[in-house]
Structure formats: C-alpha cells, structure tokens
Amino acid sequence: MRDESVERILDAAYARMLAGGLRRLTVDEVAKEAGLSRITVYRRFARKSDLVQEVILRELRRFLRSFEQAVAPLPDMPERVVEGFAVTLRLVRGHPLLSGLLATEPETILPHLTLEAGPYLAVAREYLAAHLNTPDARAVAEMFIRVALSFVLTPDSVVPLGTDEQARAYARRHLVPLLPSEGIN
Amino acid sequence: MRDESVERILDAAYARMLAGGLRRLTVDEVAKEAGLSRITVYRRFARKSDLVQEVILRELRRFLRSFEQAVAPLPDMPERVVEGFAVTLRLVRGHPLLSGLLATEPETILPHLTLEAGPYLAVAREYLAAHLNTPDARAVAEMFIRVALSFVLTPDSVVPLGTDEQARAYARRHLVPLLPSEGIN
Structure with a gap:
C-alpha cells in the first residue's frame, strides 16, 4: 500500500x-x-488495535521531531534535558487527542499509556539514548521518559510544574543529576 | 463507627x-x-469509590509497614534506597489484589493508579520524605515513588529487573544518585 x-x-x-x-x-x-x-x-x-497503535506511534514521532527542534540548538546535554522536560510537558498538555482522551475516556486510553506502552517507550528510548554518549544510555533515557510519562499520567504533585520555568527548575534540580558524568557533553 | x-x-x-x-x-x-x-x-x-479508595489506602499502609521493616535496619540512606526498590518490586508483584486486577481488569484499576493516584502518592511521599533530611525531601521522595510506580504500570523495560539483585543494581546506579548529598546519612 x-x-x-x-x-x-x-x-x-x-x-x-x-x-x-x-x-x-x-x-x-x-x-x-x-x-x-x-x-x-x-x-x-x-485489527482496530493495530490502527490505534499506529496512530499513537505517528503522534509520538511527531512529538519527537518537535522535541528535537527545541533541544538540538542548545549547547550541552544538561541544557537539553532541562528544555526537553519543559517542552515535553507543554506539548503533551497541549495535545488535543491525548488530553481529550485522558479527560473523557481514561479507562480506554490508560492501558495504551501503561501496560501496553512498551513499544512507545522503546521508540522514545532509542531516540533519546542515541543522544546520550554512555554505556547505559538506554537505561538513563528510559528513566527520563518514565518520569515525564508519570507526570502526564498523574499530574498531582508536590512540585509546581504549571509553567515552563517551573518545569525547567525541576529538571535542573532532579533530572540533570541522572545524567552520568560521561554523558554530559 | x-x-x-x-x-x-x-x-x-x-x-x-x-x-x-x-x-x-x-x-x-x-x-x-x-x-x-x-x-x-x-x-x-x-459511595463505592470511597470504599475502594479506603481498601487501596489500607493496602498502601500495609505495604509501607513491610517496606519500613525491610529498610529500617540498614546503615545508611543509599542502602535503604537500594533495598527499598527491590522490596517494592517484590511486594507489588506478589500482591494478589493488585496483580490480579492489573491482569484481569486493567481498565478499571488503572485510573486509580494514575489520574486518581494523587492521594496514594501523597501518603507514600510524606512517609518517605520524613526519612530524607533535605529541604526538598518531598520532591525527591515523589520522584522515587513515580519511578517505582512506573515499573509497576509498565514493566516492559530495557533494564532487567526480574530478580532482587537486578533491582538492587538498578537502584544503586540510577536511584541513589537522586539523593541530594545532604540527604545521605
């Protein structure tokens, strides 16, 4: 086809x-x-599930292109992690389909974003890991993605993350230290 | 009553x-x-939802008591984080109700573990934060809980976590660095 x-x-x-x-x-x-x-x-x-999976994968690839555009110009990996987290929250919150389904049909969209999220996690992980120059890049990449996804799935937090600047401050304090020193370049 | x-x-x-x-x-x-x-x-x-929430809260408090028993004897915070992560995965995987519902009724249990998990996250966070001696203890505690919950919700991982020793190795490498230096005592 x-x-x-x-x-x-x-x-x-x-x-x-x-x-x-x-x-x-x-x-x-x-x-x-x-x-x-x-x-x-x-x-x-x-099957319908094949179609839904492909729609989600296409949205994920679109998201990764926007993410790439936002972080690629930045000078180093810590800055890319900081901006990447802020961009992720902004794009996800502004995504019409994702935010719509989470609001109206949580019980049908949540399995895709949790138990069945393996394929999406893998795509995002391989993308991110390719940018981290360390032996356990994939494990570090996966951790970043898991934390970001967690804030999408459970927005209730003791941390204020309503603005880009708050998201950047959180990432600077709590995500950048996850970068192995050899990955910071 | x-x-x-x-x-x-x-x-x-x-x-x-x-x-x-x-x-x-x-x-x-x-x-x-x-x-x-x-x-x-x-x-x-x-309402039924009040009852379900109280059942989940009671299981969470039981879990926290088992967690406490496992980590309290350990000599320092890094060791408690390492053992705590292994214990968490073991207890959660062996929990009859949680593992049963995730297998048979994901669409009804997942909202409780994601969008509506705020109250449970708060209980676990306050417990853990009380043990972290740092100004942003609650943010650090929340991060640990989010990562652990993520592995419960989405077990598919590039990281092998099937055994206690694998869970400990992961925590040593990827969670202990999240402890602020002033919290390590």
Missing part, C-alpha cells in the same frame, strides 16, 4: 478518535471517513 | 474485589459479605 493511503487512513482514524473517542471507534468508520473501501483499510490494519 | 466494623467492611471489600474484580463490585455485596446491614456500610462509605 502506498504511504499516501496509509497517511490518509491514519488521518481519518485520528479525526474519528478526536471526535468520538476510542471505545466506539471501528475500522469500518475509519474507512468511510478516509473515503477508502473497507477491504483496503483491513488489508493494512487487520 | 468502631474501628472493628470498619476493618470488617474493608476485609469484606478486599475479598469481593479479589474474587470478582472492581467493576461489578457493589456496596450491597460488601455488606452481605461482612455480615452487616446495608445501612451500616453506607453510613461509613456512601
């Missing part, structure tokens, strides 16, 4: 998830929204 | 949650299991 059709299907799935949530989403409905035949959509996404 | 009756209600609620899950649990069913009148149970727990 051409990439163009896949993108069209994912656009349609995203639109339907945003409008009607996750629980009642059907592959048939997505085919209709995309203006494609059911068989075309099913050929690429046999 | 006497503490004894509250304990009896909570015992009954725990038993019903273990046997039948969370979704179909009713206060009436708990009253029957406890051998108490509906009115007695409703007087103390007006």
Whole structure:
C-alpha cells in the first residue's frame, strides 16, 4: 500500500478518535471517513488495535521531531534535558487527542499509556539514548521518559510544574543529576 | 463507627474485589459479605469509590509497614534506597489484589493508579520524605515513588529487573544518585 493511503487512513482514524473517542471507534468508520473501501483499510490494519497503535506511534514521532527542534540548538546535554522536560510537558498538555482522551475516556486510553506502552517507550528510548554518549544510555533515557510519562499520567504533585520555568527548575534540580558524568557533553 | 466494623467492611471489600474484580463490585455485596446491614456500610462509605479508595489506602499502609521493616535496619540512606526498590518490586508483584486486577481488569484499576493516584502518592511521599533530611525531601521522595510506580504500570523495560539483585543494581546506579548529598546519612 502506498504511504499516501496509509497517511490518509491514519488521518481519518485520528479525526474519528478526536471526535468520538476510542471505545466506539471501528475500522469500518475509519474507512468511510478516509473515503477508502473497507477491504483496503483491513488489508493494512487487520485489527482496530493495530490502527490505534499506529496512530499513537505517528503522534509520538511527531512529538519527537518537535522535541528535537527545541533541544538540538542548545549547547550541552544538561541544557537539553532541562528544555526537553519543559517542552515535553507543554506539548503533551497541549495535545488535543491525548488530553481529550485522558479527560473523557481514561479507562480506554490508560492501558495504551501503561501496560501496553512498551513499544512507545522503546521508540522514545532509542531516540533519546542515541543522544546520550554512555554505556547505559538506554537505561538513563528510559528513566527520563518514565518520569515525564508519570507526570502526564498523574499530574498531582508536590512540585509546581504549571509553567515552563517551573518545569525547567525541576529538571535542573532532579533530572540533570541522572545524567552520568560521561554523558554530559 | 468502631474501628472493628470498619476493618470488617474493608476485609469484606478486599475479598469481593479479589474474587470478582472492581467493576461489578457493589456496596450491597460488601455488606452481605461482612455480615452487616446495608445501612451500616453506607453510613461509613456512601459511595463505592470511597470504599475502594479506603481498601487501596489500607493496602498502601500495609505495604509501607513491610517496606519500613525491610529498610529500617540498614546503615545508611543509599542502602535503604537500594533495598527499598527491590522490596517494592517484590511486594507489588506478589500482591494478589493488585496483580490480579492489573491482569484481569486493567481498565478499571488503572485510573486509580494514575489520574486518581494523587492521594496514594501523597501518603507514600510524606512517609518517605520524613526519612530524607533535605529541604526538598518531598520532591525527591515523589520522584522515587513515580519511578517505582512506573515499573509497576509498565514493566516492559530495557533494564532487567526480574530478580532482587537486578533491582538492587538498578537502584544503586540510577536511584541513589537522586539523593541530594545532604540527604545521605
């Protein structure tokens, strides 16, 4: 299948998830929204869960591109960690689909963000680890992602994180020390 | 209401949650299991969610007592962090109700462990912070709890954590550095 059709299907799935949530989403409905035949959509996404996973992965890759743009110009790894945490909270809070589903259908979106989050965690971890120049880069990267995800899943905190400056202060104090010294460059 | 009756209600609620899950649990069913009148149970727990929250809080306090017993004899804070992480993973994985609900009813238990976990996070945080002798003890305590909870919610990891020794090695390498130097005593 051409990439163009896949993108069209994912656009349609995203639109339907945003409008009607996750629980009642059907592959048939997505085919209709995309203006494609059911068989075309099913050929690429046999199950609804495949479709949902691919929508989430695409959003994750988009997030990582925005993250990259925000942190790449910064001079060193500590500064990238500080800005990266602030950017992460800002982008996640402003994400229409994620914030919408967490508000309206927590019970259907939460399994994807916890028990079934392995594939997403792996994508983010490999991205981040490639930028950390240390033998246990992947473990350090995974820790950063777990902490950020935790603040998304459970915003209640003793730490004020409402503004970018508060997020930066938290990261400077609590995340930068996680960088192994050989990874700071 | 006497503490004894509250304990009896909570015992009954725990038993019903273990046997039948969370979704179909009713206060009436708990009253029957406890051998108490509906009115007695409703007087103390007006809503099912109050009852569920109190069952979870009691399990959390039990967990904290076991945690305390395991780490109190250790000579310093880094050792307590190392052993505390291993004990946490062991107790959580071996917890019949938590592991049962995560396996059979993730969509009903996950909201309690994420979006609605604020009260539990606060109890654990205040306990842990009281042992950390530093101005931002509560932020550090919260970070430890968030990381541990993350491994409960999303076990998929690049880090092998299957054994106590692996958990200790991880904590030594990645959690102990989170202790501010003035908190290490």
